[in-house]
Amino acid sequence: MARKNENRKLEYDDKAMKLGIRFYKESEIPLDLLYHLMKSKRLNTFSAIMLRSNMKNFGEFLEREKRKTDLFYELESRENIYVLFCQETQVDGGFYFIKRLKKLIDTEGGDDIHAAIIGVESTKYPVKDLMFIILDTYIRATSLETEENIIYRTVK
Numbered sequence: 001m002a003r004k005n006e007n008r009k010l011e012y013d014d015k016a017m018k019l020g021i022r023f024y025k026e027s028e029i030p031l032d033l034l035y036h037l038m039k040s041k042r043l044n045t046f047s048a049i050m051l052r053s054n055m056k057n058f059g060e061f062l063e064r065e066k067r068k069t070d071l072f073y074e075l076e077s078r079e080n081i082y083v084l085f086c087q088e089t090q091v092d093g094g095f096y097f098i099k100r101l102k103k104l105i106d107t108e109g110g111d112d113i114h115a116a117i118i119g120v121e122s123t124k125y126p127v128k129d130l131m132f133i134i135l136d137t138y139i140r141a142t143s144l145e146t147e148e149n150i151i152y153r154t155v156k
Helices: 013-039 057-066 092-107 126-142
Strands: 046-053 071-074 081-087 111-118 151-156
Touching: 013 046, 013 071, 013 081, 013 126, 046 092, 046 126, 057 071, 057 081, 057 092, 081 092, 092 111, 092 151, 111 126, 126 151
Parallel strands: 111 151
Antiparallel strands: 046 081, 046 111, 071 081
């Protein structure tokens, strides 16, 4: 939700670089596939959601709550960091999904969610550039000191 300080240059410390490497390993092929589906007009849009929570068994919770067409990957189990690729989902759909998760987590006595939601509506950017857009947005979302802790944007 926040775009404040978005132009601030990010520093990639050891933790961010290692997360970026794991994200790259897990996401390059799925993003290539989703891009191919968009280029061949079999898919109109998708959203990439990178998120974390301190909720116990957060990965199992996400696995239950995601749709069967969503691709789900664990990036860092100790930190509860995951990524979802949601087919035919624009950024607002991703945002409402996160809001619904937040309500469910609150009722289960869980902790807050930090999330980056990137709606992808074109294949204009190379996959590696898109990966850094997602990673940068996630790093900014985890550094927010607000109640929302959600950043969303659309890549056209």
